[in-house]
Amino acid sequence: MVFSFVSIFLLNTITLFANEKAAAANEEGSFNVTQTILEHIKDDHSWHLWGHTSIALPVIFYTPAGLEVFSSAKLIDEHHEPVVYKGKFDYKLVEGKAKIVNAAGEVDEAASKKLWDFSITKNVASLFISVIILLLVVLTAAGAYKKTGISSAPKGVQSILEPIVIFVRDEIALPNIGAKRFAKHMPFLLTIFFIILTNNFLGLIPIFPGGANVSGNIAFTMTLAVCVFIVVNLSSNKNYWQHIFWMPGMHWSMKLFLAPIEFIGVFTKPISLMIRLFANITAGHILVLSLVCLVFIFKTVYAAAVAVPFVIFIFMIELLVAFLQAYIFTMLTAMYIGMASEEAHHDQAHH
Amino acid sequence: MVVGSVAAIGAGLAAIGAGVGIGMIGKGAVESIARQPEAVNDIRSNMIVMAAFIEAVALFAVVVALLGNG
Numbered sequence: 561m562v563f564s565f566v567s568i569f570l571l572n573t574i575t576l577f578a579n580e581k582a583a584a585a586n587e588e589g590s591f592n593v594t595q596t597i598l599e600h601i602k603d604d605h606s607w608h609l610w611g612h613t614s615i616a617l618p619v620i621f622y623t624p625a626g627l628e629v630f631s632s633a634k635l636i637d638e639h640h641e642p643v644v645y646k647g648k649f650d651y652k653l654v655e656g657k658a659k660i661v662n663a664a665g666e667v668d669e670a671a672s673k674k675l676w677d678f679s680i681t682k683n684v685a686s687l688f689i690s691v692i693i694l695l696l697v698v699l700t701a702a703g704a705y706k707k708t709g710i711s712s713a714p715k716g717v718q719s720i721l722e723p724i725v726i727f728v729r730d731e732i733a734l735p736n737i738g739a740k741r742f743a744k745h746m747p748f749l750l751t752i753f754f755i756i757l758t759n760n761f762l763g764l765i766p767i768f769p770g771g772a773n774v775s776g777n778i779a780f781t782m783t784l785a786v787c788v789f790i791v792v793n794l795s796s797n798k799n800y801w802q803h804i805f806w807m808p809g810m811h812w813s814m815k816l817f818l819a820p821i822e823f824i825g826v827f828t829k830p831i832s833l834m835i836r837l838f839a840n841i842t843a844g845h846i847l848v849l850s851l852v853c854l855v856f857i858f859k860t861v862y863a864a865a866v867a868v869p870f871v872i873f874i875f876m877i878e879l880l881v882a883f884l885q886a887y888i889f890t891m892l893t894a895m896y897i898g899m900a901s902e903e904a905h906h907d908q909a910h911h
Numbered sequence: 912m913v914v915g916s917v918a919a920i921g922a923g924l925a926a927i928g929a930g931v932g933i934g935m936i937g938k939g940a941v942e943s944i945a946r947q948p949e950a951v952n953d954i955r956s957n958m959i960v961m962a963a964f965i966e967a968v969a970l971f972a973v974v975v976a977l978l979g980n981g
Contacts, residue, residue, distance in 0.1 A: 835967065835970070835974065836966075839970030839974050840966070842974075885963075888959070891960060
């Protein structure tokens, strides 16, 4: 039911989008597929809605001359070409990134390095939306539990949340961390799981509340990976570090050989989490966009007859991937926490 | 004359590697489910985790190919 609704909805939006863009491409003559795709998956200072309508988001700069706040609408003219905005410095968008330019309109690299961009970009705005959605859903459920307790059957939004929370507890936390310590790590695992899941799903919606590529942004995934790195190392014990620097039960030459490899592993684990989520979501978005771009490559609307069913098929897979990546990220986090806080094997003496 | 990017060859090679890897996981999983149908849940979740590891390596290659292309 939900799936058919989503697919019909997607079909409509994609076909509309394709018609409009195909017409635009015919007018302009040439069409650069790679550029179009990269424009759609990268962060932006404005949020594109449809046609020539976009939401101008606030630009916040911290410059050597102090704080500067203005609307991003001032950085583009009526033809959506970047123009110079004169504030405390002269700013201009170069390939989507704000730079300081000199009087002649050339980029001043030395001054641009001192420009700190704290803008509410499309990704930041999307993150705010996902946080609001999460707070609404989770606090509603929490309020319901406070009122009725766990004695009665779940109602309303509880019915969605409860199976997911129990899934995270029984399939992810319990088997990987162990019955003794899993409860302490449940809030962190649930936070990670829900923030990734919400952002993945929002990223799949092609129109306004979604459409930003948040979980396919390397900075976002890096922040999550750094959180995981900190939590894993804070929950580590002596046994874990002994296995890294002086692996028990090995010849001393092997211990020397293993120590640097195991130590690098401490860092590559979160880095692989970071790249896995980023690459999976970005690859999914690129796949969908390239299939839509088939219409512009063949320069006929009839290519949509092939492209749209394929896009819907990929979207269905992406729905699975959106859940799967949240599951994998949380699962591996739980595994790393479990490895770091594992007690020494007392049964080794019996072998 | 064929004109193209070396990055495309890289992406293709990554797809071959990932295909072989995921195929072997699928083979192993289906065989073990056939031998022990009651363990299907454990096998499935392990299969998904393993597939994610392989997919990640393939996607690293895709990212490198993309960066090399740009």
